[in-house]
Amino acid sequence: MTGTEETARRAPLNRDRVLRAAVVLADAEGIESLSMRRLAQELGVVPMALYKHVANKEQLLDGMVDVVVGGIDLPVGGQDGEGGDGGDWQAAVRHRILSARRALLRHRWAARVIESRTGPTPALLEYLDATIATFRAGGFSADLTHHAMHALGSRLLGYSQELFDTSGSDTAPPDPRLAARYPHLAEMAGAAHDVASVVGGGCDDQFEFEFALDLLLEGFERLRCRGWSSAARQERS
Structure with a gap:
């Protein structure tokens, strides 16, 4: 020693x-x-x-979550809720979520522990409150903010549950029988694992995460500009 x-x-x-x-x-x-x-x-x-x-191991795990979440960067500029009506809320939320992703990639056990908690820890509550403040300062109604937070789900903390298991070999040839039975899945798999694609020969987790995140953020902005409300949507249903 x-x-x-x-x-x-x-x-x-x-x-x-x-x-x-x-x-x-x-x-x-x-x-x-x-x-x-x-x-x-x-x-x-x-x-x-x-x-x-x-007091016990559960309290230890709660505290460990707060250490990890406490390491997430503030939005660009260092102030939560910056942007004003129509301001650059999108860059601030994106920065915060990608910082959360980096934190959870440094501590790969953290996502599982967060999901195991019976309630949000103090640092998690602060993180969520600050994210909501950024949406609200960006001109979002409380209604749209509520639905945006639901749509982001675990992506708020930098991770998502993937539909497909991509942990196998990227170079293994597809089973011809399965390709014949499920041609559209085979076509998609072939395109996703094309070495000439942007992400290369295999799914790039970071690329896929940012792709989905950007789609959501851009969609939220369109809804904000339209003055979307859940009440109006329900009236049209």
């Missing part, structure tokens, strides 16, 4: 140090390996010392 590591282990224990050590441990060994005993060992303390700062 180096002198720096020894000094760090002897530093006074506090909640922030416990949470950040847990994040580092989950990054290195996986969230499944995280336990109060393992974390105490990493910090060089007895497990009971941790309970002065986090």
Whole structure:
């Protein structure tokens, strides 16, 4: 153990140090390996010392989520809600969501832990509130903002559940029998995995994420300009 590591282990224990050590441990060994005993060992303390700062593992996980979400950048300019009526809300929301994506890619366990929470943590509430403020300052009604937040779903936090599993080999030839039975799926798969395509030979997760995000943001802007409301839409139904 180096002198720096020894000094760090002897530093006074506090909640922030416990949470950040847990994040580092989950990054290195996986969230499944995280336990109060393992974390105490990493910090060089007895497990009971941790309970002065986090009541249990669920509270530990809540705090870890807040550490990750707290690392998400503010919108360009550093002020939430900038833009004014018709201002550049789109760039601000896009910047924030792509920052969230970078944060979750650095901590690949975080999305699963966020989904496992029984309610939003304080940092998550602040993040959502700031995002809503950006929409509202950009000229969105509360009604349209509500539906925009629903449409974005988990993309607000930088991830989405994909319909297709693209983890297999990109170079494996398609099964001719399946291609004959499902010709349109085969055609789409061939186009998506064409080495001459923009994303190259295989699905580019970042490209696909940004493609969908931009479609949504541009659609929201069109609705905002039209003065869309859910009440008017229901009247036409």
